[in-house]
Amino acid sequence: MARKLKTYQTSLGFFDLAIAAPSMKAALEAWGADSNLFHQGAAKESDDPDVIAATMAKPGVVLRRPVGSDGSFKEHAELPTDLGGGRPTKAARKSKGSKAKEPSSRPVDKAAERKAALDYQREERRRELERAKEEAARQKERERRQQAVDKAQAALDKAAQEHAKRASAIQAEVEALEKRSEAEETRWDKEKARLEAALRRARTN
Numbered sequence: 001m002a003r004k005l006k007t008y009q010t011s012l013g014f015f016d017l018a019i020a021a022p023s024m025k026a027a028l029e030a031w032g033a034d035s036n037l038f039h040q041g042a043a044k045e046s047d048d049p050d051v052i053a054a055t056m057a058k059p060g061v062v063l064r065r066p067v068g069s070d071g072s073f074k075e076h077a078e079l080p081t082d083l084g085g086g087r088p089t090k091a092a093r094k095s096k097g098s099k100a101k102e103p104s105s106r107p108v109d110k111a112a113e114r115k116a117a118l119d120y121q122r123e124e125r126r127r128e129l130e131r132a133k134e135e136a137a138r139q140k141e142r143e144r145r146q147q148a149v150d151k152a153q154a155a156l157d158k159a160a161q162e163h164a165k166r167a168s169a170i171q172a173e174v175e176a177l178e179k180r181s182e183a184e185e186t187r188w189d190k191e192k193a194r195l196e197a198a199l200r201r202a203r204t205n
Contacts, residue, residue, distance in 0.1 A: 005059055005116050007052045010043035015064040018046060018073045020055035020116060030062050030127075056116040060123025 005020040008027040021027040024038050024045075037043035046052060054063055054073045063073035071077075 004113060005056065005120055007046040007048075007055045008038075008043060009046040009048075009051060010037050011067050014067050014079050015077060016067050016069070016073070018051050018055050018063045019061065020052075020059040020120060022117070022120065026124075030060065056112065058123075059116045059120035060127070 005022055007018060007020050008024060009016065009018045010027075010031060010033075011017065012031060012033070017031055019027050019030050021030060024036075024043075027043070028037065031037075033043075046055075051073060055061075058075065061075055063075055064077035065071045065073050066077060066079060
């Protein structure tokens with residue numbers, strides 16, 4: 001059964017944010033908040049009929065308006081044009097907020113509430129599918145990067161093995177040459193000694 005939606009409101013960065021969601025937790029998740037803004041007093045349930053109507057028209061969608069303004073909430077809002085007038089604007093917002101707390105004379109539309117709740121569920125599923133799609137893309141990129149790393153590592157390992165093989169063959173050749181050199185030195189020493197002895201005998205005869 002679809003849960004009844006409520007409208008929640010906060011301010012983050014350059015924007016006021018509003019959303020129709022079934023709970024404060026759902027609102028915080030949709031806003032991407034990393035702390036409980038409600039416990040901090042930075043977020044609240046809205047009772048402004050205009051804000052409620054705007055969020056219920058697009059349940060589950062984060063609506064924005066320039067921070068400090070009294071304009072309507074939209075899915076895509078422009079940045080504030082006057083960032084220097086934060087304090088007066090905040091006071092104006094406060095006065096408007098107190099005015100918005102007056103009881104709404106609009107009748108409760110149960111059918112509209114059910115439709116908004118179902119729309120929220122659809123939007124939530126859309127967001128979940130979008131998150132799953134993004135995660136799948138990230139996983140694919142991680143796998144592609146890992147494959148590239150594995151390929152480069154395999155090439156390095158193969159080259160290292162080839163180098164070790166060649167170095168071993170060269171070392172064997174060096175050792176063989178050293179043995180031949182030693183054998184030649186031994187042979188020459190004997191030959192030289194024999195020839196020098198013959199030379200000495202020739203000189204004494």
